[in-house]
Amino acid sequence: MQYAIETSALTKRYGKANAVDNLCLKVPEGSIYGFLGPNGAGKSTTMKMILGLVKPDSGSVKVLGKTISPKNRLEILKQTGSLIESPSYYGHLTGRENMQIIAMLKKVPEKEIAQTLQIVRLESQQHKKVSHYSLGMKQRLGLACAMLGHPKILLLDEPTNGLDPAGIQEMRELIRSLPSKYGMTVLVSSHLLSEMDQMADYAGIIHHGNMIFQGELETLHMHSRHQLLIRTQDNVNALQLLQERKIPCKNKGGSLVLAGLSDERTALLVSALVEAGIGVLRIEEQQMTLEEIFLNLTGKQVSL
Amino acid sequence: MNPLFCECLKTKTKLFSILFPVLAIILLWTGWMARDPDPVMCKTGYTYMTTTLLLLNSIFLPVTAAVMASRLMDMENKGNTYKLLCTLQEKSTLFTCKLLLAASHLLVFFAAETVLLFEIGQWAGFTESFPAGDYFRLQGTGFATCLLLFILQMFFSLRLENQLYPLFIGLIGSFLGLFSMFLPNGSFFLYFCPWGYFTLGGSHLMVYEEATRQMTFLRIPFNRMGGIILLAALITAGCAVHHYFLRKEV
Numbered sequence: 001m002q003y004a005i006e007t008s009a010l011t012k013r014y015g016k017a018n019a020v021d022n023l024c025l026k027v028p029e030g031s032i033y034g035f036l037g038p039n040g041a042g043k044s045t046t047m048k049m050i051l052g053l054v055k056p057d058s059g060s061v062k063v064l065g066k067t068i069s070p071k072n073r074l075e076i077l078k079q080t081g082s083l084i085e086s087p088s089y090y091g092h093l094t095g096r097e098n099m100q101i102i103a104m105l106k107k108v109p110e111k112e113i114a115q116t117l118q119i120v121r122l123e124s125q126q127h128k129k130v131s132h133y134s135l136g137m138k139q140r141l142g143l144a145c146a147m148l149g150h151p152k153i154l155l156l157d158e159p160t161n162g163l164d165p166a167g168i169q170e171m172r173e174l175i176r177s178l179p180s181k182y183g184m185t186v187l188v189s190s191h192l193l194s195e196m197d198q199m200a201d202y203a204g205i206i207h208h209g210n211m212i213f214q215g216e217l218e219t220l221h222m223h224s225r226h227q228l229l230i231r232t233q234d235n236v237n238a239l240q241l242l243q244e245r246k247i248p249c250k251n252k253g254g255s256l257v258l259a260g261l262s263d264e265r266t267a268l269l270v271s272a273l274v275e276a277g278i279g280v281l282r283i284e285e286q287q288m289t290l291e292e293i294f295l296n297l298t299g300k301q302v303s304l
Numbered sequence: 305m306n307p308l309f310c311e312c313l314k315t316k317t318k319l320f321s322i323l324f325p326v327l328a329i330i331l332l333w334t335g336w337m338a339r340d341p342d343p344v345m346c347k348t349g350y351t352y353m354t355t356t357l358l359l360l361n362s363i364f365l366p367v368t369a370a371v372m373a374s375r376l377m378d379m380e381n382k383g384n385t386y387k388l389l390c391t392l393q394e395k396s397t398l399f400t401c402k403l404l405l406a407a408s409h410l411l412v413f414f415a416a417e418t419v420l421l422f423e424i425g426q427w428a429g430f431t432e433s434f435p436a437g438d439y440f441r442l443q444g445t446g447f448a449t450c451l452l453l454f455i456l457q458m459f460f461s462l463r464l465e466n467q468l469y470p471l472f473i474g475l476i477g478s479f480l481g482l483f484s485m486f487l488p489n490g491s492f493f494l495y496f497c498p499w500g501y502f503t504l505g506g507s508h509l510m511v512y513e514e515a516t517r518q519m520t521f522l523r524i525p526f527n528r529m530g531g532i533i534l535l536a537a538l539i540t541a542g543c544a545v546h547h548y549f550l551r552k553e554v
Contacts, residue, residue, distance in 0.1 A: 048387070048554075051387075051390075051391050052390075052391070053387055053390055053391070053553070053554050054553055054554075055553075074391075074392070074393070074394065077391045077392075080391070082387075082388065082391055084387045084388075085384070085387070086384050087384070088383055088384045088385040088386075088387060088388035088389075089383045089384075089385070090314055090379055090383050090385065091379075091382060091383060092316070092318075092379070093313075093314070093316070097313065100313065101310050101313050101314060102388070102392070104306050104309065104310050104313070105306065105307065105310055105389070105392040105393055106392060107306070145388065
């Protein structure tokens with residue numbers, strides 16, 4: 001698999017604390033990679049190190065197969081666009097003037113400005129001063145600046161921060177469309193797990209600077225342990241029967257909660273209960289949500 | 305040229321809008337002083353104006369440099385733009401462009417001030433031939449001092465989040481600079497106050513004789529030691545603030 005971004009043992013220390021610890025991030029080309037973690041986990045620091053804004057204490061960063069060094073940093077970053085933490089803008093200038101500055105620095109023809117403004121649907125507001133923009137509009141302008149010149153890689157750090165639900169939906173759809181429409185690879189960080197569930201193909205979970213999961217989102221979902229909820233006419237005897245058969249379970253809220261069983265074992269269990277004269281009222285399979293998986297992996301309540 | 309042009313686009317007319325009122329005040333002041341000159345004033349008008357200009361520059365330019373630096377640095381702080389700009393251009397280029405932009409504006413300011421002062425003298429009817437050398441010395445030193453103060457103010461604007469503090473520093477510095485004028489010419493203590501370096505450009509000393517109630521202008525030689533110190537301070541400050549700017553994480 002080709003990786004658009006690859007970090008190797010990336011480490012950053014602030015004082016004695018490791019903000020990022022031996023991080024190996026692999027972002028496949030053409031994917032939307034959701035970089036997840038609670039606040040302060042090291043997401044922004046990692047993204048800043050990828051962009052060369054923060055100097056790593058050790059480790060290396062490869063972007064599009066080239067190892068970033070102070071000498072080639074800008075050359076490589078020409079093929080990237082970024083929106084880190086909050087949108088960057090000059091409030092006293094109009095949206096278009098802001099774009100003109102970025103276009104000039106990126107050496108992108110001016111006609112691309114109109115196209116990009118159209119993509120983020122800011123063309124009707126382009127002559128308004130950015131200080132008069134709403135936060136959502138500023139975020140869209142930030143995304144437009146990042147997308148200017150059609151970079152191969154986009155790094156978006158919490159791009160939906162501060163947006164209203166409609167804005168979040170709009171931003172999500174826009175990001176979702178980038179790989180198919182423009183062939184971009186998107187590395188998007190968030191602490192909103194539900195958001196990543198709807199947006200990303202791949203996910204990496206960082207906690208206390210350590211990568212605790214990395215892979216396809218589907219694989220992450222497979223981490224979710226199934227639970228079986230069984231409701232019977234006689235839970236006390238049913239529990240005793242299950243314990244005799246050494247099946248771990250507990251009586252919780254009027255149901256017996258079992259760890260995920262195979263279909264065959266479930267069928268055998270139901271037969272055994274019925275044979276023992278215990279009527280089975282309901283069998284329900286429960287899957288962990290992404291939030292619960294995250295909690296399971298990090299052992300920390302996520303901020304949502 | 306692109307990054308420098310970008311800086312121009314960013315600032316639009318911000319720097320001129322700071323410098324233009326200062327220039328207007330200084331010229332109105334000197335114009336008012338030059339009105340209805342007596343024969344002595346006609347003969348020595350331009351020389352007299354060098355001392356007035358020195359005083360006015362010392363009063364107004366430290367604060368002007370502080371405002372300029374604050375405007376240039378704060379627009380980046382306010383808009384969180386460093387983390388975007390530093391992925392598009394070298395930090396060093398960004399710093400250099402800001403310095404060049406400020407330097408070019410100050411250069412235009414000092415040139416305009418000199419030319420317009422000459423015109424004021426012509427309008428007032430000064431008969432003294434324009435002492436170009438004295439004005440070159442005065443304005444050259446003024447420009448270097450102002451640039452030094454701008455660099456120092458850049459540091460304060462980078463270091464301090466609240467942009468009011470750098471302005472206060474500029475204001476206090478302005479007072480210190482004025483007080484330093486009372487120090488004897490060539491005094492060692494003068495060199496510790498960069499806001500007072502404007503005085504190094506003075507070509508004449510005004511001596512007031514109480515008995516005759518007359519003001520005499522004494523020509524003084526250029527303070528070479530002062531000039532070297534000013535140049536050294538300018539280079540050192542430029543390198544140090546540049547280094548600080550590069551090291552500062554965004």
